Amino acid sequence: MDNAHRLAPAGVDCSRPLVDSSALEHLRSAAKGLRVAIVHDWLVTRGGAEKVLQAFLRAFPQAHVFTLVDSLADAERAWLGKHPVTTSFLQRMPLAKRHYRYYLPLMPAAVARFNVADYDLVISSSHAVAKGIPTHSNQAHICYCHTPMRYAWDMREGYLQDAGWQGPKAWLARYSLHRLRQWDLTTAAHVDHFWANSNNVKARIDNYYHREAEVLYPPVDVDALTVNEGERDDFYLAASRLVPYKRLDLIIEAFRAMPDKRLVVIGNGPDRKRLEALAEGASNIELLGYREDAVLHDYLRRARAFVFAADEDFGILPLEAQASGTPVIAYGSGGALETVRAPESQHDPAATGIFFDTHTPDSLRDAVASFETRRFDPSACRHNAERFSHSVFWRRTQTLLTHAGLVATPS
Structure with missing residues (x-):
């Protein structure tokens, strides 16, 4: 623990000015020819994952958002701008906007039904199932991983305990989470590039998925x-x-x-x-x-x-x-x-x-x-x-896209 707090943001050149007003414009210019889809687990509140999504949307004004459930009130969704939002069949299920987590066993099927075949770049903003989005060989799929799905891995027992299920219901839930874990591991193999939100998550991606990840810290306004x-x-x-x-x-x-x-x-x-x-x-x-x-x-x-x-x-x-x-x-x-x-x-x-x-x-x-x-x-x-500003986030994003061969090297 003594030295862990000294970890510097990956890819940040601390000798450079931290305030870079052109970072966003450079990234937008580099990516303007890309057709971009961003798959986000669900839109029910504006938490940390949504702040990352907002930063991506500012970087890719052409992006189309796909999400399982969208229950944001009109007064809370201004940050989405004019980006089109497509929801899954779960949006129409009874009480799904409020109790969407109860539909967890159906979420893999819901994300699999999204059609993103016409996009060059697919970014899954995932802490649950978004990374399971089907893509084809002519697309690049980048998973921005907030965490490997905690329901299937390190928080499984806590999830079951919080639900308070007993008897056959608990057995069925445990079996469903086991299947979800298998699905989560299988779909990880279909991601082209993992970006982790921290070294902490990078280590879990390696542990659970056996995949290397680059670190892109979330932006702080x-x-x-x-x-x-x-x-x-x-x-x-x-x-x-x-x-x-x-x-x-x-x-x-x-x-x-x-x-x-x-x-x-x-x-x-x-x-x-x-x-x-x-x-x-x-x-x-x-x-x-x-x-x-x-x-x-x-x-x-x-x-x-x-x-x-x-x-x-x-x-x-x-x-x-x-x-x-x-x-x-x-x-x-x-x-x-x-x-x-x-x-x-x-x-x-x-x-x-x-x-x-x-x-x-x-x-x-x-x-x-x-x-x-x-x-x-x-x-x-x-x-x-x-060290975690928006300009650092956008500069690092452009660097990672360049390394992935998706945009040209910055001049």
Whole structure:
């Protein structure tokens, strides 16, 4: 763990200016002759995967989007622009827009029915089944892999436990996930190029699929965030979709035992009622529910620290916090090891946060206590986040497309 946080973004020349206003134009110009299809698992919210999709859509204004289910409200889909969106037969299934995950056994068949034969480049933005899109020999299929399908691999038991199934239903679900795992491994062989969202995911692609992957870190909209160099408000912030694996319960339990420290939680999701019950009676804990980006960014700028307990594939929010000059207290596993710089000494000026080592409230409380003995420089946090800017993302994308022989070498 000591050296893992020193991993630099693959393909980033840190001697070059990080702000490159021409990076997007260069990429668009290089790829303008390509007919592009982007296959995204589903459009139900605007999370980290959708921020990557948005960056690809800006790079490929000619792209056509294919997705299994699209339930984005009109007010939430402006970022899709004028790109056409084609959905699968699951869109018409009962309650699919809200309970789409229950149709997981049908998803391989749904993605297989998409027709992308007329496109030169197919990019599957995949954390579930999108990479199973059928392509032919005259096309290039690039899988931007947010993670190998967790339902089939490392989160299978947790998925079954959360579902609460017993008896024959549990047996059937286990058998279905076994079949899904076989399908996932088979379709991995049909991908021409894997791009991983982190070294963490690159290692899992190698472990599960036995395929090499290039790393293309997700972009962080650092230009939309400003640094707070002044005094901070007296609260810690946690924000994410409220689902079990994000481990907001651990954060709430830790702060229940620290009544002198205020915690603000932003986000919505299926775990909200359970988390509200867990926080009930704790006057130092406030769950705000969903908030627009502008409100979230304001909280990020004012917080003492951003608290992140998920074992995440990458994790954009810790970098958005750092782009705001806010240090991070993170669980020391997964993508956080690549995005947060832990201190190498008591007064390390380049440090941007600290890690806690075990998924327990006690470990997090110890990390908070340690955090409060240190000072973190907002400009160091910002500088670290800038290594993951949109311009870096687009420049790296053009480099990878060049290596794949899909666009000309930049002049």
